[in-house]
Amino acid sequence: RDVPTPGRRRLEDRRCSMGCDSTSSSDSARSCSSSSSNRSGCGRTILCRSQPKRRFHVVPEKGWNYHLSRMGCSARNELVWTGKLPVPVPPCSCWFLPASDAMALTIAEKQAELRQAGWKVLTCQPHVVLRLSNKASLREHAASLGLLAFLPEHYSSAETARYPAILKAAVGEYGKEIHIVNSATDVHVLCTDASITGIGTKWVLQELVLGNVEYAVSLLVVSGKILFAVGTLYEYDRKAYVWPNVEELRRALYETPEAHLAVLEAFLPEYTGICNFNFKIREDGRICVFEVNTRIGSDLACDAPRSNARELFERLDELSP
Numbered sequence: 001r002d003v004p005t006p007g008r009r010r011l012e013d014r015r016c017s018m019g020c021d022s023t024s025s026s027d028s029a030r031s032c033s034s035s036s037s038n039r040s041g042c043g044r045t046i047l048c049r050s051q052p053k054r055r056f057h058v059v060p061e062k063g064w065n066y067h068l069s070r071m072g073c074s075a076r077n078e079l080v081w082t083g084k085l086p087v088p089v090p091p092c093s094c095w096f097l098p099a100s101d102a103m104a105l106t107i108a109e110k111q112a113e114l115r116q117a118g119w120k121v122l123t124c125q126p127h128v129v130l131r132l133s134n135k136a137s138l139r140e141h142a143a144s145l146g147l148l149a150f151l152p153e154h155y156s157s158a159e160t161a162r163y164p165a166i167l168k169a170a171v172g173e174y175g176k177e178i179h180i181v182n183s184a185t186d187v188h189v190l191c192t193d194a195s196i197t198g199i200g201t202k203w204v205l206q207e208l209v210l211g212n213v214e215y216a217v218s219l220l221v222v223s224g225k226i227l228f229a230v231g232t233l234y235e236y237d238r239k240a241y242v243w244p245n246v247e248e249l250r251r252a253l254y255e256t257p258e259a260h261l262a263v264l265e266a267f268l269p270e271y272t273g274i275c276n277f278n279f280k281i282r283e284d285g286r287i288c289v290f291e292v293n294t295r296i297g298s299d300l301a302c303d304a305p306r307s308n309a310r311e312l313f314e315r316l317d318e319l320s321p
Contacts, residue, residue, distance in 0.1 A: 056095045056313055058296055059103055067302040071310040073317075077301070085110070087117045095120045095316065097274065097296055101133040101171075104273065104294040120321030122222075124272040132271065132292040135204045136170040142267065150263055150289055153207035157199055158187035164208045164240065167191070178242045180208060209288050210239040211280045212249075216299035217256050217264065218276045220312050224269045228315045230308045231256040232299045253305055260287050267292065274316070276300065 056075035058068060064077040077099065081088050083106040090096070096119040098104035107114065108126040115121060123129070131137045142148050155161035167187055169177035181187050191203050199205050213235050220228040231254030237247040256264075264277050267289070276297035279289045300309050 053092055054094050055317060056097060057090075058097045058099045058301065060099055062099050062298075062301070064099070064298070064301040067306075071306045071313065073310050073313050075313055083110075085113065087113050087119070090118045093118055093120060095122070095321070097122075098294070099296050099301070101129075101294055104133065105129050115321070122273050122316065122319065122321065124270060128270045129273070129294045132267070132275065133294045134170050135168060135291060136202075138292060139204070145266060145269070147263075147266055150287055151206075152209050152288055152290065155199070155205040155207075158184035158205065161187075161205050162207070166204075166206050166208050166242075168204050168206075170202055170204055180240060180242060181205075208240060209280050209282070209290075212236045212239045214243075214278065214280055215254055215256075215287075216276060216278050216297060216303075217254070217260075218274065218297060218300035218304070218312065219264065219268075220274055220315055221265075221268055222272050222319065224265065224271055226261055226265050226268070228312050229256050229261060230300055230304050230312050232304050251303055253308060263287055264289075274300075274312075 054074050054076050056068075056073065057079050058064065058075060058077045059079050059081055061077055061080050068075040068077050079088065083103065087110060096107065096114055098107055104123070105126055107121055108123045108129045111121050111123050131141045139148070139151060139154055142151050148154075152166070153162075155165060161184070164180055164182050167179045167181045167190060179186075179190055181190065187199075187205065213233060215231060215233055217229055217231040219226050233252045233254040235249045235251070236243075237249055264287075267277075268275070271294075273294060274296055276293040276295065276299060277289055278291050278293070279287045282288055300312065
């Protein structure tokens with residue numbers, strides 16, 4: 001669901017004439033101004049202060065600008081930053097929000113520098129972000145909390161798995177490095193380190209949970225407590241699939257039951273930020289969580305009704321950064 005949209009504007013990284021890293025765009029950024037007496041340059045991305053005031057910057061650029069702008073709350077996805085110091089200079093006091101798990105970790109690691117520069121951030125300690133976003137660490141985290149019943153069955157080796165199964169890289173987003181496998185041979189062909197050490201560290205081999213309806217729930221969380229939720233239901237044309245290699249039949253707003261929200265919240269001790277859970281619902285009514293994304297997902301950025309998405313952003317803006 002991470003599809004570029006027409007009409008988007010992108011800030012392109014370049015190096016200014018004084019040799020400092022900066023960003024240039026006719027309406028969104030300017031390069032640094034280095035005087036002839038100081039040839040070191042500023043080394044910072046500087047957003048143009050004459051542009052319309054932005055309240056939320058979602059980073060990195062994913063092609064979501066059109067969808068975010070339709071929320072009508074001055075949210076944009078147009079800033080390019082690689083995560084290296086120095087941090088960008090904000091045009092005003094506005095929120096700096098992650099659109100990737102890697103950026104979520106970077107924000108957690110550099111939260112002091114971002115706040116000092118003038119950004120508002122909602123984050124927590126890096127290890128809390130990492131134990132949720134890494135698919136191998138997520139299982140260990142769930143085991144420590146007694147929540148394994150809400151994850152797919154885990155297989156410790158290719159030889160002991162029940163097939164068909166799902167093989168996925170421990171780190172990845174938007175369906176990348178996720179495969180339906182039908183035998184141990186398939187596993188070994190796809191990943192050369194699929195040994196007892198590879199499975200469960202670099203790769204996760206788990207139960208293929210059937211069902212043509214999947215749910216994405218985006219959450220605003222502070223200190224492990226859910227403040228607001230926006231859910232989206234997706235119906236597909238088959239029961240066994242890896243997105244995006246499947247046809248979507250419909251999508252709809254999903255009012256997440258309190259019982260399911262309680263399970264999701266149980267995964268989130270110490271977590272502060274926006275996150276996204278992807279899951280199916282088993283026949284016995286239990287949710288089965290496939291992954292936790294410690295970022296804004298395309299469900300919230302693009303797919304959910306704009307009024308519901310906007311309310312989450314407005315709730316965020318009521319918080320102290």
